[in-house]
Amino acid sequence: MSEHHAAPTGITRWLFTTNHKDIGTLYLWFSFIMLLVGGSMAMVIRSELMYPGMQVVDPNFFNMMTTMHGLIMVFGAIMPAMVGLANWLIPMMIGAPDMALPRMNNWSFWILPAAAILLVAPMFIGGDFMSGQGPAFGWTFYEPLSGQYGNLAFFVFAVHLLGFSSIMGSINIIATILNMRAPGMTLMKMPMFVWTWLITAFLLIAVMPVLAGVVTMMLTDKYFGTSFFDAAGGGDPVMFQHIFWFFGHPEVYIMILPAFGVVSMIIPTFARKKLFGYASMVYATAAIAFLSFIVWAHHMFTVGMPVAGELYFMYATVMIAVPTAVKVFNWTATMWKGALTFEIPMLWAIAFVFMFTIGGFTGLMLGLTPVDFQYHDTYFVVAHFHYVLVTGSLFAIIAAFYYWVPKWTGNMYPPLLSKIHFWASLISVNVLFFPQHFIGLAGMPRRIPDYAVQFADWNYWSSIGGFVFGLSQILFLVIVIKTIKGGEKATDQVWESAEGLEWTIASPAPYHTFATPPEVK
C-alpha cells in the first residue's frame, strides 16, 4: 500500500477519516455519550417521581426532561449505536474492504454532533439552566402544543440534520450490501445482522423524509403563516399525528430490527447450533417491516377516528404478533438441544429474548382498540416501550459490544466486572420498569411530574431501580475503557463456534481488511 493510505494521527484522524472502523467507533462513542446524557435526564425524572409532591424541579423543567430524554435516546443513543455497529460489522461480515461510499460515511457521522448541539442548545438559552427553554412538548412533539414553543426552529433544524445523517447512512449501507459482497455470498447466505440492516435501511429511507416533511410543516405554520395543523386556518391537528406516526411506527422497527439481527448472530454461536429457520427469519423481518407501514394509527386510537378505521388498525396491528412470534420461536428452537454456554454476550442475548417478549405481549394488549382506551397515555405504555427499547434494543447493543469487542480491540472484556454489569442491569431494569405496568393499569398518566398518592409505592421502587440501572451503566463505561486499554488477548476466532467472515481476520481487526475479497462457498 502506498503512503497516502497511512492513517493520520491525532484529531485529524477522526475528523477526516473515511475508514469504516474509525467511523463505527465514532458512532459508538457518540451514542454512548448520548446514552449517558439522556440517562442523567431519566435520573432527574425518577428523582422527581420518587415521592408524591413536587420536590426537585418545576413542571416545565420536568416536561423538558421527559422530552429531551426521549429525543436523545431515540435519535442520539439507539439509532447511532445501530449505525455504528453496521459500520464496523457489515464490511467485515460480507468480505468488503470498506463501505461503498466512504467520504459520505464521514459526513453522515459528523452531521450528528451538530444536530445534537442544535437540539440541546435551547436548554441553555434564555435564562439560567433551570429555567431553560428547551423543548418541553414530549418527544412526539404533537401540534398545536409544540407550536407554542418559542425556540421551535432549533428543534426543526436539528431534526432535519438527523434526517440527512440517517438517509446518507442508509444509502451507504444499501449500496455496500448490494454491491460489495464477497464472491459466492448470495443474499440468502448473508448473516442475519446484514439482512436486518438491509431492511432497516430501506425503512429509514422511506420514513425520514416524512419526518423532515412534518417538521417543515411545523416550521412554516409557526413562522410563515401556513395552517397545516391549525383548525382555525382550515388545518387539522390530527393530521400531524397521522404524518408523525407514519414515520414513528416504522421508526420503532428501525430501532429493533438490527437488534433482532444481533441476537440472531449471538445465540447460534453459544448454542453451538445453526440458527433455526434462517429463511423464515428473513421473511419474518421483511413481513414486520411491511406491516410497520400500515399500522401507524394504533398510536392514536383516542383521537376519534371512524370506527372502521379503528377496526382496521386493530386487525393490522395484532397481525404483527405473528412474524414476531415466529422470531421468538426460532431463537427458542435454536437454543433447544444445543450445547449452551453462558458467556457475557449470551447472557445479554437471552435476557433480550425474555424481556423483548414481555414487551411484545404488552404490545399485543395495546393493539386491541377497546382496551387501549384504558392503557393509552398511561405508564403501561411507558413500561411497554421501555421493555422493547431498553431491554430490547439497548440490551442487544450491549450484547453486540461484548460479542464483537474482542475483534475490535483484540482484548477480552474484564470477566468479573462484566458479569456484575449484566446482573445489576438485569435486576435493576426490571425493578425500574415492571412496576410501571402496575401504576399504568391503576391509572397513572404518563408525562406528569406529580401523581396521586395511590401510585406512590411502585413509583418509589421504580426510582430505586432507575438509580441502580443508571449506576450500572457507569460501570459499563469503566468496562469499555478497561477493555480498550488492555485485558486478556483475544484469539482470531474468539468464540469457539462463531461463524462468519469477521472471525477469519486477525484480532484486533487490521485497519484495512479484505483488500482482496474472500471466497464464500
Place this chain on the structure above:
Amino acid sequence: MSASKITKKLGRLFLTALLLGPAMAFAEYSTLNMTESVSNVGQQMYDLHMLVLWICVVAGVLVFGVIIWSIIFHRKSKGAKPAHFHENTTIEVVWTSIPLIILVAIAVPATKTLLEYEDTTNSDITIKATGWQWKWEYDYIDDKVGDSKGIHFFSSLSKVSNDARQLGANEELPEHYLLDVDKRIIVPVGKKVRILTTAADVIHSWWVPELAIKRDAIPGFINESWFQAEEVGVYRGQCAELCGKDHGFMPIVVEVKSVEDYKQWASTAKGAASKAAAAAAAASGKTYTKAELMAKGKDVYAANCAACHQAAGTGGGPFPALKGSAVATTGSIADHIAIIADGKGIMPPFGSQLSALDIAAVTTYERNAWGNNTGDVVQPSQVK
C-alpha cells in the same frame, strides 16, 4: 434554581429515600391491575384485558419454559452435544398458524366491545367538555332527564391540592391529592351520558378510568364518546394528553347521583347560575375603589396567572416576568387588557373565562403590585 441547589436537594432526597422507604398507599385502589369499571361496556373492556393478559401469561410460561428447560438441561457443562437440525417446515407452519388462530379468537370480542363503545346514539344527557391550559370547561347542552341545559362552569384543581403541589411546599398531601376539583361535573346514575370533547388551545384528553372513557379534546374539532355509570359515587380522572406545563394538574371529577338528586341539583344550579349572571352584569357597570380591585385582583391572579408568571410576578422559563415589564407598567391599559382577554403566544385567552370585573381587577393588580406602582385603576367598564 442553581445547579448547586439541585445537587443539595437531590442529596437530601436520596438520604430520606433510604431512611424512610416507600410511603403508604391508599387501600381502596388496586395498585396492581386495571381499575374495574362501573359501566357495562367498561367492564367488557376490563374482561377483555384480563382475557388477553391470561393468554399472554400462558404463552409466556410455555415459551419461557422451553427456554429455561434448554438453559438447564442443554448446557455444554452438562455434556450436552449440539443437535444438527435447523429447519422443519411442519413445525414452522404450525407455530405460525397458532398465533394467528389465537388472534382471530381475541379479535371477535374486541370487535364487539369496540362497536358498542363507539355507539353514541340514544343518549340521555349531552355535556360538552372543553380543555383549556389547564382546566376543564363544561357545558350541559342537552338533557332528557332533568333541566340542566345551559349550566356552564369551569372546573380546576382544588385549592388545597394546588397549594400542596407547589415546588418545595413540603405540605402534608391532602386527601385525593391532585384528583380533586373546585367544581364537579354531576350526572345521574343509569343514564347514557354523551361527552363531547373539544379544546381551546392544545390537545387534551378527557379520561376517567372507572367510567372507562378516554377521548382526546382537540382544538377546532368535536369528538363524541359516552359512559353510563351503574353505581352512584364519585369518580376521578385526569387529563391524559400532554398539554404543557400543568398537564398533571387538571383533574376531572364526576359525581354520579341518583336521578332524583340529579334533578334537584340541576334546578338549584341553574337558579344560582342566572343569579350570578345578573350579578356579573350589574358589576360590570359599577365603579370600584382601588383597594377593592387590588384585593379582588390578587385572588384572580393567584387562581389564573400565578401558575406561569409566579406569585411574585417574576415569571420563569418561557413565561415572562410581569414585575417591571413594559406591558404592566408603561404600556397602554387597553393593550394590557387585550393580552389578558385574547392571549399571546403560549398564553391562553382568558376573555371567556373571566368576567369584566375579574379582568379589570387583575389588570389593576398587575399594574400596581410588586413595585409596578403605576397608580392605574381599571374599571370593569373599560373591559369590552
